[in-house]
Amino acid sequence: MSDKHLGRGDTAVITGAASGFGLELARLAAQRGMNVVMADVQADALERAQGELASLGAALLPVRLDVSRAAEVEAMASATVERFGVPHLVFNNAGVGAGGLIWEHSVADWEWVIGVNVMGVAHGVRVFTPLMLEAARHDAGYEGHIVNTASMAGLVNPPNMGAYNVSKHAVVSLSETLYQDLSLVSDQVHAHVLCPFFVPTGIHKSERNRPGTLRDAAAKPTRSQLIAQAMSDKAVTSGRVTAAMVAAKVIDAVCGDAFYIYSHPKALSSVQTRLEDVMQQRNPSDPLKDTPDVRRQLRDALRSL
Numbered sequence: 001m002s003d004k005h006l007g008r009g010d011t012a013v014i015t016g017a018a019s020g021f022g023l024e025l026a027r028l029a030a031q032r033g034m035n036v037v038m039a040d041v042q043a044d045a046l047e048r049a050q051g052e053l054a055s056l057g058a059a060l061l062p063v064r065l066d067v068s069r070a071a072e073v074e075a076m077a078s079a080t081v082e083r084f085g086v087p088h089l090v091f092n093n094a095g096v097g098a099g100g101l102i103w104e105h106s107v108a109d110w111e112w113v114i115g116v117n118v119m120g121v122a123h124g125v126r127v128f129t130p131l132m133l134e135a136a137r138h139d140a141g142y143e144g145h146i147v148n149t150a151s152m153a154g155l156v157n158p159p160n161m162g163a164y165n166v167s168k169h170a171v172v173s174l175s176e177t178l179y180q181d182l183s184l185v186s187d188q189v190h191a192h193v194l195c196p197f198f199v200p201t202g203i204h205k206s207e208r209n210r211p212g213t214l215r216d217a218a219a220k221p222t223r224s225q226l227i228a229q230a231m232s233d234k235a236v237t238s239g240r241v242t243a244a245m246v247a248a249k250v251i252d253a254v255c256g257d258a259f260y261i262y263s264h265p266k267a268l269s270s271v272q273t274r275l276e277d278v279m280q281q282r283n284p285s286d287p288l289k290d291t292p293d294v295r296r297q298l299r300d301a302l303r304s305l
Helices: 020-031 043-054 070-084 107-138 162-185 203-209 223-237 243-256 265-280 292-303
Strands: 011-015 035-040 060-064 089-092 144-149 189-195 260-262
Touching (some): 011 107, 020 035, 020 243, 035 043, 035 070, 043 060, 060 070, 107 162, 144 243, 162 189
Parallel strands (some): 011 089, 035 060
């Protein structure tokens, strides 16, 4: 796909568009003269982002929605087609973080994390892919790209991050399957998966957007969950790779038709180790072996419970 296909008059649909990777990609799309559908669950942040992009002269469609709700994603798709037509880029990016020992996740924790991180992506794929395939059938010049945000936690399994790991492995699997399925039916619609490592995006503060129906007001975070939150705060906020840098990598990958998108390619050594464990039938290696101080601190903290 050449740059001219991501330019003026084309349309990008972006979830989680009011912060992090979503906002940075929205900025890049606006700079290219694209129409931008900005979807986010946080109304005030969405309003601020809309004001910024409007000042760039972008044609915008802001949508306040919860991606875990099928009907809301379907309504966004209908509004997008009515306003701009079928999009050329869909960035299923909205996500939330949750940590702690895997057996300490409540039912509400699982429903929240899986609902946003997995079903949010599934709804985006389910709703937009048929529209893009239909556009391709009627226009030989149309090209569409679907980018799903997973994580390096979708390729390895760090401890004390159970529900998050599970959700991101699901997104990687969903995206790889989408890639294979699309290759059977079209040469014009493509899939990609973004697997970032620790990048300052605000995901460590995602608890602020948890619906009240999935929050147990009487339950206090467990010690392992508090430890996970503290470690996530430190790791995310200290990241040197910025969300803007990652958004630029997304654009490059789409234009170059690259499936896997990494923020920290050096972290792939842990993925290789995990795959070698699988192939050689070894017990799982320690994903924190390259950061022994972190491993020791986590182990000591959890064993003191």
